[in-house]
Amino acid sequence: MTASDFDSKSPAPAGESNADCHAASGPMEVGDEVRWKPASTGLEFPAVPFPSRRVFEVAGASLLRALVRRHHQRLLNTPIGHLFPKDPARFAAGVEKTADFIVEATGGPALFTANHGHTCMRSRHFPFTIDELAREIWLAQLLSAFDDVGFPDEVREEYWNWVESLSIRVINRRTMRAAPRRIPLAGAATELADALALQRRVAAVAV
Template sequence: MELKINDYPFGARPEVTRPNKDLLKYLGESGIRKLVDDHYELLRKSKFSPLFPQDREEFEEAKLRSSDFFIQVLGGPEYFNQNRGAPKLVNRHANFKITAEARLVWMQSYQQLLPDLDVPEEVILSFWNYLDVFSSWMVNSEA
């Protein structure tokens, strides 16, 4: 399975296609939360760790918000909207300097984790393609 990270020009806003909701069916909420948890732990060890809360409790809350978001995107309960309001993630990330390199590390962390899931390849690829485009929208700094 090839999980290719596309290189988008700065400021590009490619069309986002929602991922196959079967990922939630295969993993359940607890599996999505574990995936996000594992992802954040990889990021915490990266050079982009400063983009994330350094306080352990705040870091755990950030993981919860992220997993709530993905559960909602995958057709689960609207935990994110109930707890945080409409996602508006581009605006929520505006205070953080997110470069193409930071996005690459973010994507590489998922690239490490997704192949180990016991989920059909086409479901993983659908989620991967969503992440690839979705993440490009978060890049807000050229340097």
């Protein structure tokens, strides 16, 4: 999530249909089983396994919100921190808006669609340059945030599989010919070592 998610709704650009959005109208669909969004071969997007309501049942709203808050706090101190509002009030409001989305998308109350309508992740991120490294920094900080808040092991993989595949659709500046690499939760720390090392170097310079 970037600064575009912290403001009002932005329309989908020409060529982006409701099929590219999380929910076209009404509350998000969340069932007892993982729901797959088909892959898009034209843009090299993998299939996305949207979470079942089990994620919400196991983690609960409070912990999901804590995860979103901690994740975004970590992102502020990374090379992609500039993507977020510098005003503390706007940042905090945006984080809660993102938390509303996560809670609803995992089976919780439909606060996001009630207040903001449907969401198109790809179009919301168009105003910002997001490349493969930015995606991996985002994922690396989520991985650390899991441990920071004690996110339940029994639903980590289901949550990760959703956002890891969905994050590929947010990339809008490709720097490599090859498709963005897939990063399963098992071994993610090793796969994301370069992104984590860059974060540590940036933090050292800041000190």
